[in-house]
Amino acid sequence: EVDFDEVDLSLAVFKDCDLLKANFIRSILKKTDFRSAYNYAIDPELNKMEKARFSKASLEGLLMKYNLDLEL
Template sequence: MEAALHQNKTFDTTDFSDQKLSDNEFINCEFINCNFSKSDFSSIDFLDCTFKNCNLSLAVLKNTGLKNISFTGCKLMGLDFSASNSFLFSMNFQDCMLDYSTFIYKKLKKTYFIDCSLKEVDFSNTDLSLAVFKNCDLSNATFVDCILEKTDFRTSRNYAFDPSENKIKRTKVSHTALAGLLQKFDLEIE
């Protein structure tokens, strides 16, 4: 794709896989059923964009601007969000597969993860205060040195984190998840 400013456009069933999309800017665009697998988004800016039923697995996000982005029904496996631009970084996810992705050192304050698979996602050193994990699978997700204050995990499953290694003031968890929070003590909970 040639360098350009794209505003108020809809891209439907477009194959961008394995392409370098550098020097593009997308403002208020909608991507539907697009394939971005293994694409290079280095130094691209997305502002107020929506992605629906797209595949972005293994895309390169080096210095990518992701500002007020909505992902619905997307496959986002193995993405390194920690490499993206932190300025105005904000996203929400619904019915997405984010397995094996990384958010290290990102500010995800008030981010919504709804009906998502987040298996083995690395949230180390992430600010997840006021974030909502609604009906998500967090199997083997990593939470170390995170801000989890007022984060809502109540309807999610398979999450575990050490309360002594995270800021957890007023974190919302279900009583069934207490075993995952006490895992390091090797207790036998009945």
């Protein structure tokens, strides 16, 4: 478990990272690369995420709070 609260992770690359139980709150995630990361739950409304990169297969991690039934 890790808290990324109020940190600047601009341009960071989460290569093959398991982000289960990682908390992102009020963080700067500009151009951050999450394309090979997995098990994340990030609220775009609580973080600055301009140009952050994600894989299509992991987009559900951005929508978890809405409790949607996604078929990817």
